[in-house]
Amino acid sequence: MLILDTDQTRAALPWGDLIRAVEAMFAGECEMPVRHHHDVDVPGEAPATLLLMPAWVPGRYIGVKLVSVFPDNHTRGLPAIFGSYLLSSGQTGQMLAVMDGGELTARRTAAASAVASRHLSDENAETMLMVGTGRLSLNLMEAHASVRPLRHFHIWGRNAANAEKTAEEARALGLNAVAVADLERAARQADIISCATLSSTPLIRGEWLKPGAHLDLVGAFKPSMRESDDEAVRRARVFVDTREGVLSEGGDIVQPIRSGIIGADAIQGELSELARGTVRGRQGPNEITLFKSVGAALEDLAGAILAYEKHRG
Template sequence: MLVLNAAETARALAWPALIDAIAAMFASDCGMPARHHHDIAMPGDEAAATLLLMPAWLADRYIGVKQVSVFPDNHTRGLPAIFGSYLLSSGKTGESLAIIEGGELTARRTAAASALAARYLARAEAEHMLMVGTGRLSLNLMQAHASVRPLKRISVWGRSPDKAEATAKEARALGFNASVCADLEAAARTADIISCATLSTTPLVHGDWLKPGVHLDLIGAFKAGMRESDDEAMRRADLYVDTMEGALHEAGDVIQAMESGAITKDDIQGDLRRLVTGDVKGRTDDRQITVFKSVGAACEDLAGAILAYETVAGIDGPSKP
């Protein structure tokens, strides 16, 4: 059985291949039951921890399950907020094939799913990206979006100026023209792509800041009580989600906007499956404001796990479902 650490997982999941694998998985007949989502009270911490169990399978090919823990207060311990592992098994025999480091898999598949959405929703000439958040996902999102759009400038905003500068420095080391922005509103008003990856419970990006043609990528709010955008952003934009079930049960930005009456379920234009298969159109003009809201889907993890396993194992068979 293969055991892949974070570095090995990252090397096996090149952005173009991963984005294509996730697209193919969304178009497949992947089995994906509702994920287990458990809140765990943490004595002494401000926020509860979360345990996620996410199973998925391709009949007669692969079965996988990811266990992820989210500890929002881990920053006080000098640790990442997210830990996890992925067990990939044979869909023919049930034999365990690989254990893959779940944090890196999650970070890369999450960013890749946003980049996949941007293929359909961001303007083709999008050059300026605003990265809201300085956590583990931020660099992944920059790289993933840069693989599908010709980014020339990246602005980084975070609640901590020191963390924002550290993230921008890491981005520059990767070859990006990245700098810290102190004024979130000013940066949001000029950006072509705004990507948010935070654990915020109050809106950070406001709808009246959004210029015509902008694409807003919302990733961090994975609980009903969390949100990164306000009602006006949801109301003004054409809204797309990763999965309808996930959006209606876990996407705080969507759920809270529906509860206030700003939008209804019918305002969700489509999900990734329908975008990939062509059942719905994405961007249709350069002035359209688009929003993609994701909460994560088990099929994305399965796509990444299969790609990593087949890449490392040197399997020549199809990595796309």
């Protein structure tokens, strides 16, 4: 059985290959039950979350990811997310591989945003604002840069020192990145805004979005969480990774639907429809687009198969 640690998992998932694999899986025939989502009490701290995400391609592969999210891990100097991915044969059930679920999650999440960006963002986008300084931030910048000619990266976080550190790490990867303190100013300038936070109140205001902007909402994975306000969904054409997932878990969409700001029919399409070409993405240079993701198990399966087959040769 193949076992891949964090570094090996990362090396097996280069951006170009991974983005193509994720888009192909959305366009294909993957079976994906709704994920199990359980709140877990942590005495004296914020509640944790346990996620179980199964998916399979009949006759080929079966996979399941086990993920824990502990929001207060930052007080221990630990990542908020830990997880493992188990890949098995879809013909025999034999276990084939175990790989680092955290690295797989970070990369496949960013790859899904890049797939959406290929369909929704301005093809000439040059400036990206990254809101959040966690594990996903570098991945999201690299993934978006692999599909758009981005030249400038602005990074904002609640902790200025963390934003500076993330900008330094981004520069080490060859990205022209700087930390910014004025979120509104940076948002008004950005062609692409990507948010990856655990915020429960809006960070990005719809009135800040310039004509042609693309808003990529990756964090806020519970109905109680939110990274954008009502005006953002009013102004934008809205797309999601999966309707079922977002309508049950994505606070950026669930909350304005519950309050009557928009209806469920405001969702223009999901990634499978964009990947298959049955729904049109960006329709003009001044159109504002919004992509909300909560994660889909088929993204993990696509990455796990890619990693396994690369190592198998």
